[in-house]
Amino acid sequence: MSDAPPETTQKPALTCWFAGLTTLDVIHRSVVRPGPNQKVTAVRQDVSAGGPAANAAVTAASLGARALLISPVGAGPVGAAARGDLEHHGVEVHDTAAGTEIPLAVSAVMVDDETGDRSVVSPDATLVDGVDVTPVDLDALPRPRVVLLDGHHPDLARRVLAYAKTLDPRPMIVLDAGRWRPVFADLMGSADVTARSADFHAPDGVARSRATVATHGGDPVTWCDEAGRKGTTNVPAVDVRDTLGAGDAFHGALVVALGRGLDLEAAVEEAVRVATIRVQHVGPRSWLEHLPCG
Numbered sequence: 001m002s003d004a005p006p007e008t009t010q011k012p013a014l015t016c017w018f019a020g021l022t023t024l025d026v027i028h029r030s031v032v033r034p035g036p037n038q039k040v041t042a043v044r045q046d047v048s049a050g051g052p053a054a055n056a057a058v059t060a061a062s063l064g065a066r067a068l069l070i071s072p073v074g075a076g077p078v079g080a081a082a083r084g085d086l087e088h089h090g091v092e093v094h095d096t097a098a099g100t101e102i103p104l105a106v107s108a109v110m111v112d113d114e115t116g117d118r119s120v121v122s123p124d125a126t127l128v129d130g131v132d133v134t135p136v137d138l139d140a141l142p143r144p145r146v147v148l149l150d151g152h153h154p155d156l157a158r159r160v161l162a163y164a165k166t167l168d169p170r171p172m173i174v175l176d177a178g179r180w181r182p183v184f185a186d187l188m189g190s191a192d193v194t195a196r197s198a199d200f201h202a203p204d205g206v207a208r209s210r211a212t213v214a215t216h217g218g219d220p221v222t223w224c225d226e227a228g229r230k231g232t233t234n235v236p237a238v239d240v241r242d243t244l245g246a247g248d249a250f251h252g253a254l255v256v257a258l259g260r261g262l263d264l265e266a267a268v269e270e271a272v273r274v275a276t277i278r279v280q281h282v283g284p285r286s287w288l289e290h291l292p293c294g
Contacts, residue, residue, distance in 0.1 A: 022072070
């Protein structure tokens with residue numbers, strides 16, 4: 001009889017794609033908001049990668065998923081800083097501008113020290129308008145179970161969606177719909193879930209996704225699944241310290257929960273739990289250490 005230990009079968013990691021925007025966020029926390037022509041001294045400064053897809057990928061990686069970000073980052077110093085933060089937090093970056101120095105957006109963020117509310121000024125994806133940042137070698141990437149699209153790079157989103165629809169099994173498609181973008185007219189009809197903010201309003205005549213989730217700040221999250229079942233999920237009342245990226249954390253957790261087979265109601269409950277953890281901690285990444293790795 002062999003004394004060798006029995007072989008174990010390791011469960012493959014859940015692979016999720018996050019396609020869209022990466023920025024570099026420069027975040028200042030202040031006890032007062034500056035007025036016209038006024039300077040104030042921040043009580044804290046952080047620098048991290050930002051953008052809806054990028055932040056959602058960080059959340060997913062921290063929850064134990066294999067998170068692959070499909071986004072133009074580029075070879076310049078700003079891109080290098082963003083990439084370093086993402087890779088440090090377990091995100092695999094598929095750079096659609098690899099080897100090219102692009103003007104990656106730098107977002108100026110202010111967080112109110114008393115309320116945790118954030119204000120953001122950013123060029124988002126507009127700095128690379130006219131630059132081809134569509135991915136061309138998606139076949140080389142690990143197959144996803146869920147794909148999130150944030151719509152910030154329209155051609156990239158269309159390309160990833162078209163590719164995902166050719167796969168068998170077809171991955172679940174989730175849209176991060178913070179505010180209306182014309183590209184959503186091309187994406188929503190193929191989406192399994194649209195996770196939208198209360199400010200998102202699609203024009204009449206646009207095809208709807210199979211299921212929807214709507215966040216309303218601290219008010220209950222509303223949802224409607226593919227079968228037409230509707231419900232609400234309460235958001236716990238907590239001491240809010242920092243709201244930056246809370247919606248992105250919600251979306252990243254939602255993607256992971258759906259990828260692990262939870263139904264929409266249970267997935268929303270998990271996303272609310274994760275976003276609630278996020279808002280209770282100061283800074284863009286400190287909250288991650290409070291997540292149990294799935």
